Amino acid sequence: MTTAAHTMTLLASLILFAGLGAFVWLALAWVARLAPRASLTMAGANAALVASVALHMSRGVLPDALTFWPGDVLAVASFALLGAAVSAITARHLAWKPGALVVAVAAVLLAAVPYGDDLRWQARVVSLASAGLTLGAGVGAWRALGSSGSWGSGRRTPAPLALPLFLIGTLLLVRAAETVLPSGGTPDLRVPGEFNRLFLWTALVLTLLQNATLAFLLLMRLILRIERLLERDPLTDTLNRRAFDQALAHAHAWLARGRRYALVMIDMDHFKQLNDTLGHAAGDAALRQLVAVLQPCMREVDRFGRLGGEEFCLLLPDTDIAGAALVAERMRALVEHTPLRWLEQDWPVSASFGLAEAEHGDADASAVLARADAALYRAKRQGRNVVQP
Numbered sequence: 001m002t003t004a005a006h007t008m009t010l011l012a013s014l015i016l017f018a019g020l021g022a023f024v025w026l027a028l029a030w031v032a033r034l035a036p037r038a039s040l041t042m043a044g045a046n047a048a049l050v051a052s053v054a055l056h057m058s059r060g061v062l063p064d065a066l067t068f069w070p071g072d073v074l075a076v077a078s079f080a081l082l083g084a085a086v087s088a089i090t091a092r093h094l095a096w097k098p099g100a101l102v103v104a105v106a107a108v109l110l111a112a113v114p115y116g117d118d119l120r121w122q123a124r125v126v127s128l129a130s131a132g133l134t135l136g137a138g139v140g141a142w143r144a145l146g147s148s149g150s151w152g153s154g155r156r157t158p159a160p161l162a163l164p165l166f167l168i169g170t171l172l173l174v175r176a177a178e179t180v181l182p183s184g185g186t187p188d189l190r191v192p193g194e195f196n197r198l199f200l201w202t203a204l205v206l207t208l209l210q211n212a213t214l215a216f217l218l219l220m221r222l223i224l225r226i227e228r229l230l231e232r233d234p235l236t237d238t239l240n241r242r243a244f245d246q247a248l249a250h251a252h253a254w255l256a257r258g259r260r261y262a263l264v265m266i267d268m269d270h271f272k273q274l275n276d277t278l279g280h281a282a283g284d285a286a287l288r289q290l291v292a293v294l295q296p297c298m299r300e301v302d303r304f305g306r307l308g309g310e311e312f313c314l315l316l317p318d319t320d321i322a323g324a325a326l327v328a329e330r331m332r333a334l335v336e337h338t339p340l341r342w343l344e345q346d347w348p349v350s351a352s353f354g355l356a357e358a359e360h361g362d363a364d365a366s367a368v369l370a371r372a373d374a375a376l377y378r379a380k381r382q383g384r385n386v387v388q389p
């Protein structure tokens with residue numbers, strides 16, 4: 001049989017868990033400086049939950065004006081903060097406005113009906129608002145995780161990571177539904193009863209799960225960021241040599257299974273002269289501009305890397321040399337017509353292009369790369385600003 005001591009112990013455990021959660025998130029934000037905005041918001045979500053449950057437990061001990069309405073508003077605020085933290089981690093933008101709006105509406109609705117013996121209206125408002133916020137956060141996280149290039153990483157992350165948020169939202173909906181059932185128990189969580197006992201046990205587990213989910217999302221984001229740093233050239237944000245070689249080896253492995261590919265080797269013309277005349281900073285700007293100008297000519301499946309200096313290479317899967325020539329010619333014309341704006345003057349820029357298509361006789365990708373390089377060399381010999389197959 002459930003006694004009042006049982007439910008009070010469960011409520012105290014909830015305070016302990018959420019309090020610990022708040023402490024850990026604060027440490028992550030202040031000591032480890034790990035996603036400080038999201039971590040602080042999660043600390044806030046846990047702290048609001050602690051305050052809300054503590055006020056709930058103090059009903060009848062502290063003045064009603066302090067424990068009822070403020071406690072309920074804090075409960076909704078806790079879920080609003082959870083939603084904001086999820087957006088800060090998955091979308092890198094602290095979307096606090098929708099949550100603040102829900103808290104404000106809930107606060108008004110809670111104040112609309114006086115707190116008396118029957119607290120079902122208030123329980124309904126708190127549960128529905130919190131469920132809406134949590135499910136909203138779940139949908140946001142699901143979308144952000146599942147979209148290609150999630151978190152700017154260029155690859156998909158498993159959307160089901162957002163599932164715990166749906167679980168918590170559903171539990172809150174059940175709590176709201178319970179208040180409309182004729183058999184529904186009292187919404188006062190201190191009162192002993194099977195439903196309250198079950199609800200509090202589940203809430204305990206889900207509080208842990210909620211914190212673990214957010215911590216896991218944060219870890220995932222960190223891993224993706226490190227992966228990105230490892231494979232990107234810091235100046236131009238294209239693939240670095242190692243990552244490009246990997247992509248190339250992968251494409252070459254598919255050649256045996258009938259999937260062709262072509263390479264476009266790109267090298268800026270007279271880059272040393274530009275560097276010497278305008279300085280290294282202008283050279284860097286020219287390289288970044290070159291990448292920005294070329295990017296619209298690429299498909300999502302193409303891989304673009306910086307091989308070194310002012311030399312780049314574009315890998316075009318499922319493309320023959322004629323297709324590569326079309327792309328390269330479009331790129332050449334775009335580069336030629338986009339001068340570098342430096343010191344309020346336009347400086348002409350151009351690039352040379354060498355092409356190669358993978359052939360079944362190519363032992364490995366370096367043979368294809370060598371042919372593209374040789375073609376590029378011919379393009380330079382021809383006077384530059386040309387495409388050479």
Ligand SMILES: Nc1nc2c(ncn2[C@@H]2O[C@H](COP(=O)(O)OP(=O)(O)OP(=O)(O)O)[C@@H](O)[C@H]2O)c(=O)[nH]1
Pocket residue numbers: 235267268269270271272273275279280281282283284287308309310380384
């Ligand atoms: N600003 C800048 N310059 C770089 C970078 N990496 C390499 N360089 C410079 O790029 C220049 C390359 O010069 P070259 O290989 O002679 O090429 P080029 O002057 O373009 O000559 P062609 O390719 O024959 O037209 C050198 O001066 C390098 O110092 C970089 O990241 N930033």
